[in-house]
Amino acid sequence: MATATDQPNPQPSSDEAKDEGLTFGAVLGATIGNMLEFYDFVTYSFFATQIGHAFFPTKSEFASLLLSLATFGAGFVTRPIGAIVIGLYSDRAGRRPAMILSFAMMGIAILVLALTPSYDAIGVAAPIVVILARLTQGFSLGGEVGPTTAYLMEAASARHRGLAVSFQPASQQIAATAGALVGEILSLTMTSDALDAYGWRIAFLLGAATLPFGLWLRRTLPETLHRTETPSIQVQNAQAAKTLRGNTRLLGLGLVILASGTIITYVTQYMTTYAQHTLHVDAPLAFATTVVSNGIGIAAAFLGGWLADRLGRWPIMVWPQIAALLLTYPIFLWVVESRNSAALLGGLGLLALIGSIPYSAFYVALVEGLPKGIRGGAFATIYAVAIAIFGGTAQLVVAWLTEVTGNALAPAWYLLLATAAGLGAMIFMPETAPSKLAASGKR
Template identity: 65%
Template sequence: MPDIASREFDVKRAAFAATIGNMLEFYDFITYSFFATEIGHTFFPAQSEYGSLMLSLATFGAGFLTRPIGGIVLGIFSDRVGRRPAMLLSFALMGGAILTIALTPSYAAIGIVAPVVVILARMVQGFALGGEVGPTTAYLIEIAAPRNRGLVVAWQPASQEIAATVGALVGVILSSTMAPDMLQAYGWRVAFLLGAVCLPFGIWMRRTLPETVSHGEHVAGQVESSSHLALARRHLRVIVLAVMILASGTISTYVTQYMTTYAKNTLHVSPSLAFTVSLVSNGLQIIGAVLGGWLADRLGRKPIMIWPQLVVLVLTYPAFLWIVRDPGAWSLLFGFGILSFIGSLPFTAFYAAFTEALPQNIRGGVFATIYAVAIATFGGTAQLVVTWLLHVTGDPLAPSWYLLLAAAVGIVAMSLMPETAPVKTGEK
């Protein structure tokens, strides 16, 4: 096995192998939100369009219920057994769930069994994804040289955005080449199966990863018992702030992913334009995530967290006002694109800061658990909350209210996070 301490391995290849698995898992998880309307019609027939969509989104939310369990189980597993076994297990579970959803017959064909199977598959997906992010982020921090940690860790959120971009691209192609009835009948299944085709490659890539957790030696980050109390207090503060920041980022991410459905159902634009907006927005978030990591290595974690978040807070309502008043291609692409790009900058810096603040022997488990709890609480409900707000108020600006609240909470917590960047702390 390659020696992590002496860097006798290709960091770029290892980072790619870790994050391509992460990307494939997020592709299938996010694809569900893109095709929420079509999946609702397939598995959750209801008396109204609103009822069918809400049942579909509730099933999307079911995947978040098991995320904390997956975060705890697979996160601790990664700390005790290793990062690579945990990442392989989460990937295999996700693959089985993907195939199950893609191949389950409709409600019209097998009745109540169809939604039950889909809900169970979503719960398995949630368990797998809950245990994915913590070990992967810990792994990226551990293979990176201190001066490049932000940039290497940037591929965690960037891989998620790559997944969303590919999902949106698939949506654009399918919605442009298929009639609406074909898209509803089986087009969304094609999108899922395209992700499943990549599963063997992802498993092979992850099997080649070098391990970063050594159980025969003193684990970096452990401390003497006399300092446990002070360390616990410090970590508790960081963990609380991390939950607040993750809540902010999660709401922003999942409301953004919901914009495909929002554009189709609320603004009544064509499906192809709706998917194009998601494609452009997610593509810009890839650039923003990588740029955020690069800047965080050079300027510090906190400046890259705080200033872009402040800009998002200022621009969110005007951008939505423009989009709602003139829901054309230019306003949608530019408005959502700018918010997506600027909003993606702070969270790479946060990923690096939070992971660096945790000792290695608890890093995977704590990050996975906190991430999964925040995602389950706020990500699993974000799209339901937005749909409900739109329904009860009838105001197409309702998503901006939720985003503003999330951005405000995020900037307060970011301003209180400790600075961990080697360029600021002097670590080499």
């Protein structure tokens, strides 16, 4: 396998030196922004009703909730803008300054949301401030994932890139689980009046408490933008123009796969509401379903990255995705017909395991396949577009399909469509693992 030791470079650039540099602190520093993003997502979803009461009081409870959810959705609008601006900044100035900028903006926006007085205290200024905070947060989040994913790949050794990049999707599951647990603990230990008054603010402040630590971690990270990469990747990139136009096919495939993964992720997070509202199961089992699925998703993300380093990117994308396509409908049929813990925990847990494995391999394949000069901005942009279009609508589509059809299997239909689209794009993704390229002579 070709490694960085094959390069004439006066600086230490061996696989071993890179491995020493990619410490737990470096991984945490790179992914802490992604964690804060998903923690905020779950926390806002959990306390949407209380946020509506605080900033959008109306005579209608439903109208208040809709205004709260619309404010949450406003953050999706500015994601593509942030992806372009901060992503391009990372390709010019470096990954570290871009990550510091996005995390600082994100943390400040969450603090503003948590500390803004209610509508009763300052009137119409309250919802205006909250909406501006959400727009700012969306901008910062849009520019978060591209630079951090690029950083994880560039900081790791060639033989450990898959595992390193798998911390990106795994961090999403970790944060979503933490957010669900915080929400559950607060709801169990506080009265409804206390949650309305200040309990939801505690949840956001717990997330914002990571701001000083995260900024310190990111300031200590070594820069990776100008590191020399393995010859196999360099030659492969030299065969295509180092521009967006020269990588249109790869970016198009990546957009479809990211849309597929976004739908799967957001529908999975909807399972607590689905289990209670549609299947009418008890709340503890409904919450346990999401916690178990998230926990399994964490392990599956790491497993996918580990396997991608050993077997290549393409087979770990394609074969588990085929299994997910074949198992989705039978598992949902089992869940709907039985509505018991074995189906909800075991069946949906199995689906989370199989369905999460391919995306770690995909993440590393996409950042490896993109030229370094456009890697951060291009990845961030297509990720933000996929999230803005499909993440912001996934749960709404599932809820609407279930309501208009009266069929509890509606989520399975949407998941099948997303999984099939992702599989089709994965089949055409190139193999980018350095060991596979070296073995095939593409060096």
